[in-house]
Structure formats: structure tokens, C-alpha cells
Amino acid sequence: xxxxxxxxxxxxxxxxxxxxxxxxxxxxxxxxxxxxxxxxxxxxxxxxxxxxxxxxxxxxxxxxxxxxxxxxxxxxxxxxxxxxxxxxxxxxxxxxxxxxxxxxxxxxxxxxxxxxxxxxxxxxxxxxxxxxxxxxxxxxxxxxxxxxxxxxxxxxxxxxxxxxxxxxxxxxxxxxxxxxxxxxxxxxxxxxxxxxxxxxxxxxxxxxxxxxxxxxxxxxxxxxxxxxxxxxxxxxxxxxxxxxxx
Numbered sequence: 001x002x003x004x005x006x007x008x009x010x011x012x013x014x015x016x017x018x019x020x021x022x023x024x025x026x027x028x029x030x031x032x033x034x035x036x037x038x039x040x041x042x043x044x045x046x047x048x049x050x051x052x053x054x055x056x057x058x059x060x061x062x063x064x065x066x067x068x069x070x071x072x073x074x075x076x077x078x079x080x081x082x083x084x085x086x087x088x089x090x091x092x093x094x095x096x097x098x099x100x101x102x103x104x105x106x107x108x109x110x111x112x113x114x115x116x117x118x119x120x121x122x123x124x125x126x127x128x129x130x131x132x133x134x135x136x137x138x139x140x141x142x143x144x145x146x147x148x149x150x151x152x153x154x155x156x157x158x159x160x161x162x163x164x165x166x167x168x169x170x171x172x173x174x175x176x177x178x179x180x181x182x183x184x185x186x187x188x189x190x191x192x193x194x195x196x197x198x199x200x201x202x203x204x205x206x207x208x209x210x211x212x213x214x215x216x217x218x219x220x221x222x223x224x225x226x227x228x229x230x231x232x233x234x235x236x237x238x239x240x241x242x243x244x245x246x
Contacts, residue, residue: 004232005228005229005232006056007057008229009229011057011221012222012226012229014041014058014059015222015225018039018218019222021061022211025037025206028206029208029211030203030204031204032072032102032204033100033101033102033103033201033202034178034204034205034206035064035065035067035180035204035205036064036205036211037061037064038061038063038065039059039061039062040059040060041057042057042060043056043057044056063173064172064173064174068085068202069101069203069205070203071200071201071203074104074199074200074201075199076199077137078138079102079198079199080102080103080105080196080200081102081103081200082102082196083194083197084195086195086196087099087100087165087166087180087188088100088103088196089164089165089187089188090103090115090121091119091122091126092119092181093119096181096185098179098181099167099172100179102200103115103116103121104116107130111129111130111131112127112128112130113128113129113144121163123160123162123163124161124190128160128162130144130146130159131148131159132148133147138198140195141161141164141194142162142164143162144158145157145158164195165190165191166194167188171184171188
């Protein structure tokens, strides 16, 4: 009886954790560059001072779906998206290097090039600083060129190059800040063959129908686990009554 109750109890609690993962995916369905979190469940033996005669359910996050999302045309020169399986390097709030798929960039009052969340865009030697300019262009290889104040339209000067990386997905993990980080903590090397597309932002790769279907399926499973616990309780009470009458 206790085996049935234990499995049902752990299944219900882990279902609630799985619901959080899918709810987070749905909440970010309109977040540009968001890559959905994967979720799976499996049974695990209970180890301790006795033989592992019990098993419990466990929900885990095996990784992230790295499938690129659809491109959304914006027509804005400072909206860029990394092509293929490349990433744009940014400086995370804790000072470490992190990676994003797309960036709606802007230049702050100090001339620092930042993404839509305010994080500095990384270049060849660190965060990119842009001098006062009349015009700015982003090349497909990440090169940033500007036309300085007072210069003619034919005079374009190269300022820096956005750091584009292509780390193996096996070395990428999504941090609690929602950014991609390398598992070994070391900055990824710049990839010369990587490219980006200007004037587009990458939409989230979350499939709303698939996520809603998963949420409904988990809700049904949760109800089943609760029913199993109720049945285990009723069976235990029936056995107790039989023992009292003997």
C-alpha cells in the first residue's frame, strides 16, 4: 500500500514542477530570442540504508530547444539576429559573458552599444563604444561602420565588430537570468564564419498549441495521482477495519 501511495505522491509533486516549466514557456511566447525549456519525467529508485525497493517519479530539465525561431522584419538597422546556430555575445549583469540569439540594439548616452535589456554588446576587446555619428551600419559579419559628424556620405569608418560565437550546444546552458552561458564558464571563442541579419528579430520558438497540450495532459495526470492517493487511503482504512473485526 505504501508503495502505491509513495509513487502517487511523488508523481503529483513532480507534475506541479513540470507545469511550471511549460507555464514559463507560454509566458515567454512573445519574448524575442526565447528558446523553450524541455521537460521530461522518469522513475528513480530510492537509495538509503536499505535496499532500493521503492521508486519515485522525478521531473527534470534535460536541456533547451535550440531550434531557431521565425524571423520578424522590423526594418530597423540596429535590430540584428544571429544566423544559423550562432550567438551574439553580451555582458551579463554579473560581468560575465553571455549569449543571445537576437538583439534590439541602441546606443546609450555614453556611446555604449546595448541590447534591448540594457546589456552591453561585446566586441573584439570588450563592450562596444560608438563615437558620435550621423549614420551607423551593421555588416553581415557583425562589422560596425559609422559616418562621423560632419563627414560626407562616402566616408565610413569601421569602429568594431560584434562578437559572434558558435559554441557546441553540448557546452551551452540557460542560466537563471534567461541568458545562455557556457557550462565550463569560459568565454566562447569568436567565430569568423558566423554572420547576422540586420533589420530582423528572431521570435520565440515556443509552439503555443504544443505547450497547451502538455499543460492539459499534466493536469489530467495530476488528477490521476490524487485519485490514486485517495484510493490508497480508502484501501488502508478498509484493511484497518478488517483487522479490528478479527
